[in-house]
Amino acid sequence: MSNSTVDDVIQARMSARAFTSEAPSRELIQHILQVASRAPSGTNTQPWKVYVLEGNILAELCDKVCDAYEAISNNPELADQYKEAYSYYPEKWFSPYIDRRRENGWSLYGLLGIEKGEKEKMFLQHQRNFRFFDAPVGLFFTIHRDLGTGSILDYGMFLQNIMVSAQSHGLASCPQAAWNKFSKIILPAIGATSEEMLVCGMALGYADQADKVNTFQTPRAKVDEFTSWLK
Numbered sequence: 001m002s003n004s005t006v007d008d009v010i011q012a013r014m015s016a017r018a019f020t021s022e023a024p025s026r027e028l029i030q031h032i033l034q035v036a037s038r039a040p041s042g043t044n045t046q047p048w049k050v051y052v053l054e055g056n057i058l059a060e061l062c063d064k065v066c067d068a069y070e071a072i073s074n075n076p077e078l079a080d081q082y083k084e085a086y087s088y089y090p091e092k093w094f095s096p097y098i099d100r101r102r103e104n105g106w107s108l109y110g111l112l113g114i115e116k117g118e119k120e121k122m123f124l125q126h127q128r129n130f131r132f133f134d135a136p137v138g139l140f141f142t143i144h145r146d147l148g149t150g151s152i153l154d155y156g157m158f159l160q161n162i163m164v165s166a167q168s169h170g171l172a173s174c175p176q177a178a179w180n181k182f183s184k185i186i187l188p189a190i191g192a193t194s195e196e197m198l199v200c201g202m203a204l205g206y207a208d209q210a211d212k213v214n215t216f217q218t219p220r221a222k223v224d225e226f227t228s229w230l231k
């Protein structure tokens with residue numbers, strides 16, 4: 001099988017969960033977004049809208065969401081105040097997806113030395129989402145609420161393009177649905193209108209190669225497990 005550059009970059013991409021403080025330039029971020037916008041979309045609707053956060057705005061929003069997350073952890077009844085605008089995950093999990101989800105979670109925690117029942121450590125690790133894992137750039141993605149489900153499909157292609165282009169420029173990323181619950185805090189803070197819905201967040205920056213969390217490698221099912229060949 002030939003070794004194309006695109007294949008290599010796609011295979012090298014992984015979700016980074018620790019970043020250095022080195023900030024990518026605005027020109028580079030702009031370039032990546034422009035390239036990513038070559039993603040196809042039904043009738044070329046281009047449903048994406050991007051917010052790039054850095055510096056104080058980023059830090060202040062992270063503080064707010066970290067506080068909200070901590071408040072929920074201290075008083076679970078507060079969780080009802082925060083709702084995702086769309087269901088990213090199923091309400092009721094089932095095999096094989098639940099098994100993969102569990103394997104993913106426990107492998108990551110295992111790597112970090114977090115054992116079952118260590119709730120405080122799990123809380124702190126999950127809370128790192130709300131600091132964009134210390135990435136210098138945090139991205140939020142919104143979509144017009146009234147667009148169809150298909151536009152979310154288009155959005156996924158745009159997001160993957162961002163991550164692949166970023167990878168090709170030596171940057172790392174982590175797509176994050178963890179933020180979605182807190183759209184009530186995020187949308188007004190970034191200046192989004194009431195017509196917009198939060199799709200997800202994404203951490204962007206240079207991976208901290210010294211942090212073991214970035215050695216986490218996720219498995220994939222073999223082609224024959226998800227493909228039927230018909231002739």
Ligand SMILES: Cc1cc2nc3c(=O)[nH]c(=O)nc-3n(C[C@H](O)[C@H](O)[C@H](O)COP(=O)(O)O)c2cc1C
Nearest residue numbers: 013014015017104129174175176177178179200218
């Ligand atoms: C839309 C989307 C949302 C995700 N949300 C989170 C998140 O909130 N926090 C996190 O640590 N990882 C998140 N991930 C990363 C997945 O856990 C990761 O993609 C998966 O385990 C495969 O690993 P890899 O990206 O390193 O290949 C998300 C991935 C996607 C595509």
